[in-house]
Amino acid sequence: MSCQSCNRQPHDYVTEVIDHVKLDDSFLEIATVADSLQVPWGMTFFDDKILFTEIIGNVKQLDLSTGQVSTLLRVPDVFTRTTPGLLDIVVQKGVKDNPYVIINYTAKENDRIISKLVRYTYQKDTLINPVDLLTVKGAKGHNGARLMLDSKNMLYWATGDVADNTEAQDSTTLNGKILRMTINGEIPPDNPIPNSFVYAWGFRNMQGLTIDDRGNIFTSEHGDAIEDEINLIKPLNNYGWPAIEGMHDTPDEIEIAKHSSRTKPIWSWTPVVAPAGLAYYGESDIPEWKNTLLLVTLKSQSLRVLHLDDKNQQVKREQVYFSKKYGRMRSVLVTPNGDIYLSTSNRDWNPQPGFPLPTDDRILRLRKTTETPDNYLKEDVVETESKEHKGKQLYTSFCASCHKEDGLGVKGTFPPLKNAARVEDSNAFIDLLLNGSKGRDTINGVFYEQDMASFSFLNDEELAAIINYVKTAFGDGEQISDDHVKKKRK
Numbered sequence: 001m002s003c004q005s006c007n008r009q010p011h012d013y014v015t016e017v018i019d020h021v022k023l024d025d026s027f028l029e030i031a032t033v034a035d036s037l038q039v040p041w042g043m044t045f046f047d048d049k050i051l052f053t054e055i056i057g058n059v060k061q062l063d064l065s066t067g068q069v070s071t072l073l074r075v076p077d078v079f080t081r082t083t084p085g086l087l088d089i090v091v092q093k094g095v096k097d098n099p100y101v102i103i104n105y106t107a108k109e110n111d112r113i114i115s116k117l118v119r120y121t122y123q124k125d126t127l128i129n130p131v132d133l134l135t136v137k138g139a140k141g142h143n144g145a146r147l148m149l150d151s152k153n154m155l156y157w158a159t160g161d162v163a164d165n166t167e168a169q170d171s172t173t174l175n176g177k178i179l180r181m182t183i184n185g186e187i188p189p190d191n192p193i194p195n196s197f198v199y200a201w202g203f204r205n206m207q208g209l210t211i212d213d214r215g216n217i218f219t220s221e222h223g224d225a226i227e228d229e230i231n232l233i234k235p236l237n238n239y240g241w242p243a244i245e246g247m248h249d250t251p252d253e254i255e256i257a258k259h260s261s262r263t264k265p266i267w268s269w270t271p272v273v274a275p276a277g278l279a280y281y282g283e284s285d286i287p288e289w290k291n292t293l294l295l296v297t298l299k300s301q302s303l304r305v306l307h308l309d310d311k312n313q314q315v316k317r318e319q320v321y322f323s324k325k326y327g328r329m330r331s332v333l334v335t336p337n338g339d340i341y342l343s344t345s346n347r348d349w350n351p352q353p354g355f356p357l358p359t360d361d362r363i364l365r366l367r368k369t370t371e372t373p374d375n376y377l378k379e380d381v382v383e384t385e386s387k388e389h390k391g392k393q394l395y396t397s398f399c400a401s402c403h404k405e406d407g408l409g410v411k412g413t414f415p416p417l418k419n420a421a422r423v424e425d426s427n428a429f430i431d432l433l434l435n436g437s438k439g440r441d442t443i444n445g446v447f448y449e450q451d452m453a454s455f456s457f458l459n460d461e462e463l464a465a466i467i468n469y470v471k472t473a474f475g476d477g478e479q480i481s482d483d484h485v486k487k488k489r490k
């Protein structure tokens with residue numbers, strides 16, 4: 001009797017292909033590679049296996065050549081509740097036998113919640129020899145956290161602010177920070193603050209941390225109510241929380257950033273998407289996504305593909321996939337062969353309508369296929385930009401060259417917009433943008449020689465967005481409608 005499955009190639013164990021998705025040219029197949037899990041929070045790759053955590057305290061491994069899932073460790077002292085629990089995991093790089101495996105989880109010390117970083121050694125399908133590397137404050141919420149090893153096995157830990165607004169701006173504490181240490185938990189001599197783990201500060205609650213092939217480090221961070229962030233992490237930079245959230249766009253934020261150096265995010269979302277796992281995609285296997293950051297989200301239940309510029313310093317554009325299709329997603333991993341793995345988080349404390357499915361939680365694999373499927377998913381058309389965000393972007397493109405990002409203008413050349421007469425007077429403001437201003441003008445006793453061009457080439461909606469942004473950021477905050485512009489245009 002012939003036995004087809006007996007001859008299977010190691011990598012082609014039977015997986016259930018559940019969907020296809022079309023990119024510009026390529027088709028990807030989406031397959032379930034593991035199911036019935038309990039919030040697979042962190043994933044890491046080692047030796048044709050995915051090692052992953054479950055929030056309830058299990059470290060498991062998925063053998064990519066057989067599809068077998070087995071348990072490596074039950075963390076004895078994990079404390080789980082809503083968001084605390086066993087969080088992230090990383091494996092030492094470049095070591096084939098018995099590498100270190102580092103995990104982060106919340107535990108209890110008497111009545112106090114703590115957040116522990118513990119190193120184990122991988123041996124024969126189990127984890128042995130736990131060594132405590134570092135312990136920081138934990139809390140019922142905002143524990144972060146993500147772990148990352150760079151190519152030299154330097155360990156980075158993105159810690160949460162434990163919902164305490166005094167942490168992020170205190171460079172002497174270890175919460176609301178990116179911490180950097182050796183794989184033995186020691187402070188490296190080249191850390192930016194001597195004898196301190198602190199590498200960067202001013203963070204709220206990060207659940208994404210990744211590094212590109214040039215050594216740029218990126219994080220994703222949950223904002224409070226209005227702005228989620230992607231940050232490019234540089235040593236000793238201060239990212240502003242809690243005084244600054246997201247872009248520097250309110251008068252208070254602009255004022256703070258003027259007096260002390262604060263680093264802006266390279267991308268932000270209003271309304272919030274609840275960003276979680278983040279992975280750099282540098283492979284050529286899926287050419288449309290080469291040089292992107294892949295972000296999975298909880299609230300918006302989607303995969304977001306953030307295309308980077310040539311220098312990997314800015315996000316150029318965002319694409320959204322799978323909105324609400326697989327529910328909340330917590331973790332994303334790119335393996336050396338260019339496959340992408342996503343984990344769902346539908347059995348966590350906050351499942352969305354329609355979830356969890358009986359098979360949740362799942363680990364899904366995305367892989368390019370040469371077949372042309374009959375049915376497939378496409379990029380989601382979503383209103384990714386709020387009006388507020390759009391107004392700010394238009395202001396940056398069309399106005400900031402003269403009036404400057406902080407609205408203060410250039411003394412004697414371009415007038416300030418802060419409390420300006422024609423910012424307060426909506427009709428005059430609309431007229432100015434529709435008609436421009438020709439002829440010399442004296443404003444508040446200062447003579448301006450130059451004219452201001454008309455912006456009537458922008459549509460009603462765009463002009464209203466700019467005006468509303470300027471009024472919010474620099475003026476009385478009063479808002480106008482698209483219709484108001486339309487009426488004045490006639």
Ligand code: HEC
Pocket residue numbers: 395398399400401402403413414415416417420421422423429432433437438439440441443448450451452453455466470
């Ligand atoms: C090339 C430079 C330049 C650009 C770009 C520019 N402006 Fe101006 N703007 C000026 C100058 C010069 C004046 C003052 C002279 C005048 O009013 O004729 C002015 C005046 C203003 C005033 C009046 C201030 C007051 O005190 O009454 C407002 C409001 C204003 N600009 C808003 C904008 C907005 C919004 C944009 C973008 C859509 C913009 N400007 C783009 C140069 C510029």
